[in-house]
Amino acid sequence: MDANINKAVIEKQTKIYVAGHRGLVGSAIVRNLEGKGYTNIVTQTRLELDLMDSAAVNHFYDTEKPEVVIDAAAKVGGIYANNTYPAEFIYSNLCIQNNLIHGAYQAGVKKFVFLGSSCIYPKMAPQPLKEEYLLTGPLEPTNEWYAVAKIAGIKMCQAYRKQYGFDAISLMPTNLYGPGDNFDLQNSHVLPALIRKFHEAKQSNAESVVIWGTGTPMREFLYVDDMADASVYLMENYSDLDIVNVGTGQDVTIRELAETIQKVVGFAGNLEFDTTKPDGTMRKLLDVSKLSAEGWQAKVPLEQGITQLYDWYQKNLA
Template sequence: MDKTSGIYIAGHRGLVGSAIVRRLEAAGYTNLITRTHSEVDLTDQAAVEAFFQAERPEYVFLAAAKVGGILANSTYPADFIRENLQIQTNVIHSAYRSGVKKLEFLGSSCIYPKLAPQPIKEEYLLTGPLEPTNEAYAIAKIAGIVMTNSYRRQHGFNGISLMPTNLYGPGDNYDLQSSHVLPALIRKFHEAKVRGEGEVVVWGTGAPLREFLHVDDLADAAVFLMENYDEEEIINVGVGEDISIGDLARLVAEVVGFEGEIVFDTSKPDGTPRKLLDVSRLFDMGWRPKFDLRSGIEDAYRWFVENVG
């Protein structure tokens, strides 16, 4: 990518898209193309096609998606599969038709089998059943990977697919009805501290292990891979370490300054027991994350207090 290349960031207001915009701006890219949902509805095929034909971006970061935690995925599976299939189908096809030089599809680590061997290598995709609570979202994302690769095989379209682990950071969703675990914990502990409450209830047993990547590190990896990776095979993006939900809750409580009791509601679902990505392929290319988990949570909490709390 040249500094003046037309670069379209689909989903630029979301957690991932906004971080990619920040990263590109910091690196001196001057021709960033963005559209809000009201300007271009990515689920509308005709609107997306018209946008691509008019703007002719050279590069595309496909970060637009309908996302959510266990509760949202379990409650609205039809919305998750329909909207994500529509968005990625429209963007990938229109990018190909308008002559885009390269597209980067952002997937998710939930594409892997629920009981995949740990850490999860890229080749474990489609080797076992998915986690039922987010099956609809995962299948949509798998379809996006297959579509990107199919356009490469049939049309020579240059598309790559990244599989990030659990993300957090500035711009995250802190709605307790639809958020992921880390922002939900930040909100719960902050509100309990402000109200002077003596305990915070955390869903599940606290035993599941999860890996967390600061979204600014993902954005850095996304730009790095756009410039340095051209393979059909998906590539994992993570930190290579995980933490139990119980220990995560205690770490968030410490950062927030909540000194009460943490209670685990074992009647609530745990989800996948463990989900750690094997990131050796990315690390072997020379990329490394900049945030450790504590400093990342401190950064996310600062943003929450200034913008939400």
């Protein structure tokens, strides 16, 4: 740990503000905190607190006085949204995190947990992705606006840590999935999109399900409740300038993913791969040796996580 850091002492009654508590990650973090017996969790809806408004954020900090802030708030979207609205993605995310980080420091918050994304790493970085690969090459062009904002957030946490002794840490999750996921076929991620595709194909007795690309790219998937558990664990135990990757350390091909989802959903038809469609990056796997050394490992195997998410999807279809 850095010598000049005022390391936070966190107890079950410590007041913790979870920003973005209605999102996929934020809602899982609230569940995890409650499950671990934290009794003083603060949340604000978008109507109650506009994170783009620095005066409103400062007023919230002054009146609520949280001791810990977990920043799971961000403007997020798939490739299409990132490509179509680059200005909104960079501006919104810079505003949100600037207000939360600077406001937290000014208000005397004891610990700040910033959640980034694996898209911060260079497009052509070696696999698996180590934390030190940050800023060693060009980004993936389709989501560089979001990535640049997240990199700025990491650097801001590091700067406030260096200059002010502010106990801010940054965590980089891999691809997440779980309850509360987005199943919209236009702009959801591959795993929830495939669950919906297979479910609808089963309902309509379709002969086959079409999957974009060759099925050979490899992806890593982390169940969101595991991400939440890691976030709370690192909030309690980690204090350092360096970023920490959060993932499973294992990846599967898109074909293997599709076959697992097909099995869970119980779709009896065939898989068709549309090779005229793009594959995207061939591999994106996080090196999680640092996280393992800190004493945390993912617990939910992929098939179990998909089963849990499919159950949730069926209950929440309406």
